[in-house]
Amino acid sequence: MEIHRSGVNGLSWIQRVFIDRADLYLEIMNSTWSEGEQIARSIAEILRENGLESGRVLEAFCGNGRVAIPLAIEGYDVLGFDISLPFIQDARQKAEKHRVSDKAKFIVSDAREIDSRLKGEIFDAIIIVSTSLGYYDSMTDEEIxxxxxxxxxEGSILIIANTFHRETPSWNCGRVFQRYGSLVLMEDMRFDPLWSRLLSKWILLRDDGEGNLTKELEVNTEMRIYTSTELAEILRRAGWGVDSIYGDIRKKEKFSPPCPYLSLIAKAIQATE
Ligand SMILES: C[S@@+](CC[C@H](N)C(=O)[O-])C[C@H]1O[C@@H](n2cnc3c(N)ncnc32)[C@H](O)[C@@H]1O
Known part of the structure; x- marks a missing residue:
């Protein structure tokens, strides 16, 4: 049986990264805002290709709205939800700033309880962007x-955009560095092939611009990484049939392993056991 080892209620590192030090992850999302805009443009294109020129879109795990807000600017009525109050507060402020607070709304909610939180509401499409599944275990993801x-x-569209996937060869590459403005993320990655879990130590360092780096946060993260087939099977059991598969959704490129991203387009079907 697959178990998750991320602490009480599966929230320990998630709590530290997205809630307790939300200020740091907000910097990361802000510095990749234009990536969010590009993703939103591609999502809007796919929605239109599927006959949805406008309508209600639910964004699960929306962060600070870097995709929801540009999607509202494209003309959709978007409701984003996320477990992190600081992210939702930031998203609401940004929606005001971009003058779309009537079309981009945000609520704090745990994805694991989203059905009761939004009971009675119906959406035309659902989107999940970046690696937001896999934080718990596969049974929990299926439940979500x-x-x-x-x-x-039935027939409504689900877009899972730019999520990590198991075929990426770089999972064994050890230490990687990424810069987000004055923040430097140093990540030591280890991949557990038996449970298909990526175990990383994240060290977030602040660069003062004069050659000095100060540690802001050190945390061990852990997530379940899926193959495209595993994710498609989970989706099917949960009532979503996959129609198309891409790599990076911004380029609508063909899915092929060297690309770190997997994107899936699915339609709501009858759930199978
Ligand atoms: C990798 S970030 C992606 C954020 C956003 N989709 C983006 O692309 O900018 C994952 C997000 O999932 C949220 N999250 C984690 N666990 C959650 C849960 N149980 N319910 C709702 N949101 C959750 C985090 O707070 C974080 O904003």
Whole structure:
């Protein structure tokens, strides 16, 4: 049986990274805002190709709205939810700033309880952007996807955009560095092939611009990484049939392993056991 080892209620590192030090992850999302805009443009294109020129879109795990807000600017009525209050507060402020607070709304909610939080509401499409599944275990992910399925009618679209996937060869590459403005993320990665879990030590360092680095946060993260087939199977059991598969959704590129991203487009079907 697969178990998650991320602490009480599966929230320990998630709490530290996205809630307790939300200020740091907000810097990361802010410095990748234009990536969010590009993702939103591609999502809007796919929605239109599927006959949805406008309508209600639910964004699960929306962060600070770097995709929801540009999607509202594209003309959709977006409701974003996230477990982190600081992210939601930031998203609301940004929606005001971009003058779309009537079209981009945000609520704090745990994805694991989203069906009861949004009971009775129906959306035309659901989106999940970046690696937001895999934080718990596969049964929990399936449950979340089933709960999301209860919020749409049959035939509605689900877009999972730019998530990590198991075929990426770099999982064994050890230490990687990424810069986000004055923040430097040093990540020591180890991949557990038996449970398909990526175990990383994240060290976030502040660069003062004069060659001095100060540690802001050190945390061990852990997530379940899926193959495209595993994710498609989980989706099917939860009531979503995958129609198309891409790599990076911004380029609508063909999915192929060297690309670190996997994107799936699915439609709501009858759930199978
Ligand atoms: C990798 S970030 C992606 C954020 C956003 N989708 C983006 O692309 O900018 C993952 C997000 O999932 C949220 N999250 C983690 N666990 C959650 C849960 N149980 N319910 C709702 N949101 C959750 C985090 O707070 C974080 O904003």
């Amino acid at each position: 996807l089933r709960k999301l399925r209860s919020l749409v009618k």
